[in-house]
Amino acid sequence: xxxxxxxxxxxxxxxxxxxxxxxxxxxxxxxxxxxxxxxxxxxxxxxxxxxxxxxxxxxxxxxxxxxxxxxxxxxxxxxxxxxxxxxxxxxxxxxxxxxxxxxxxxxxxxxxxxxxxxxxxxxxxxxxxxxxxxxxxxxxxxxxxxxxxxxxxxxxxxxxxxxxxxxxxxxxxxxxxxxxxxxxxxxxxxxxxxxxxxxxxxxxxxxxxxxxxxxxxxxxxxxxxxxxxxxxxxxxxxxxxxxxxxxxxxxxxxxxxxxxxxxxxxxxxxxxxxxxxxxxxxxxxxxxxxxxxxxxxxxxxxxxxxxxxxxxxxxxxxxxxxxxxxxxxxxx
Numbered sequence: 001x002x003x004x005x006x007x008x009x010x011x012x013x014x015x016x017x018x019x020x021x022x023x024x025x026x027x028x029x030x031x032x033x034x035x036x037x038x039x040x041x042x043x044x045x046x047x048x049x050x051x052x053x054x055x056x057x058x059x060x061x062x063x064x065x066x067x068x069x070x071x072x073x074x075x076x077x078x079x080x081x082x083x084x085x086x087x088x089x090x091x092x093x094x095x096x097x098x099x100x101x102x103x104x105x106x107x108x109x110x111x112x113x114x115x116x117x118x119x120x121x122x123x124x125x126x127x128x129x130x131x132x133x134x135x136x137x138x139x140x141x142x143x144x145x146x147x148x149x150x151x152x153x154x155x156x157x158x159x160x161x162x163x164x165x166x167x168x169x170x171x172x173x174x175x176x177x178x179x180x181x182x183x184x185x186x187x188x189x190x191x192x193x194x195x196x197x198x199x200x201x202x203x204x205x206x207x208x209x210x211x212x213x214x215x216x217x218x219x220x221x222x223x224x225x226x227x228x229x230x231x232x233x234x235x236x237x238x239x240x241x242x243x244x245x246x247x248x249x250x251x252x253x254x255x256x257x258x259x260x261x262x263x264x265x266x267x268x269x270x271x272x273x274x275x276x277x278x279x280x281x282x283x284x285x286x287x288x289x290x291x292x293x294x295x296x297x298x299x300x301x302x303x304x305x306x307x308x309x310x311x312x313x314x315x316x317x318x319x320x321x322x323x324x325x326x327x328x329x330x331x332x
Contacts, residue, residue: 043096044072051157052124054149056142058135058161062239064095066162072096074159078128082117084141088132105129107141114145121154135163139183139209165207168234168267171244175272178204185210185218192218196225206270212261215268219253222270230271236264284310288319297323 055074060066075081076098082105083089089102105113121127129142136142149156165181180202186192199206210218215233222231231252234244241264245252249270256262284304291300301316 043069044076044098047073047077050074050077050126051155052121052126053155053157054121054146055126055128055157055159056136056146057128057130057159058163059092059130059133061134061162061164061167061237062242064092066238067092067096068159068161071159071161072098074128075100075130078126080117080120080125081128081130082113082142082145083130084132089130100128105141105145110141110144114148117145118148118152118154121149122152133162133164135161138163138165138181162238164209164237164265164267167237168232168244168269169205169207171234172205172232172269173246174205174230174232174269176205178272179207180204181207183209185214185221187214189217189221192221193225196222200225201273203272205272208268208270210266210268212263212266215261215266216253216257218268219249219256222268223249223253226270226273229273232269233262234267234269235262237267239264284315284318285322288315288322 055078057071057074058068059071075093078100080103081089081093081100082103084104084106086102086104093100093102103113103117105117117127129136129145131138131140131142134140137146146156169176169179180199182195182199185208186195208218219231219233222229226249228248228250230246231249232244232246233252233256234242236242243262245255247255287304288300291304297319298312298316301319302312304310305312305315
């Protein structure tokens, strides 16, 4: 089978310069046990009768052992594997004893590479598309290849697996029945605030990617636009130093402003409008003092509690304290 681009394997890519840092999301765990180290036999099987088409293959987001057996079968059986970074793909392949013809496919060469790849697929080729980490097409350049393949009627098969947004959502403690993945917010504050404002009225959990250097700025803008919503910051998912920090947006912004930017790829999750932080004490007092004092105190407390999302007893006890304080001042 002829290929759209000259044959190239992982070893033909230039090695990274000393000190060069590959994206933490793309970096596979150095301490992940290789299959042979774990005492396992070959985990994959080669299928010579694999159907022609484009295979969208999910890969681990950190821990190598999150690969699926079906993903290994597909990677072992296709004619070509297209990857964002063939160095990262090569490391994954070698970890499981796989050998495949790797081709770079990324934002910078996609326009040139797509016509040849589509021609191969139309001729009955079997091509796998994988990202550096996780599910392809999620903040990933594979979308245009899949779209154009679909327009040509080429069979497309999604091989499910790890996904950073879903992994973060599952451990966040935020509502999961409805959510929106919004990718990376714009880097500049003014554009970011406009971007966030467009999603302010959404009723589900919002999921964003962000880098360490812009985490504080993004959390600060989110707190300004969304208010004191419940949120979570997840990083280094599935890796040794995995962490999920939960709290209200202003508190999370303050924490990272003081602690400094964390390491690793980051997922920010923001709860829906109802997931607000507790109202300021002054706001509660103001609502109590503004109420018609000719009405029963319990009735006033119930109304305020419902409006502010608080417990009736807590508001009632505070109302009693304010009434007693007022009586003492009058007697004085």
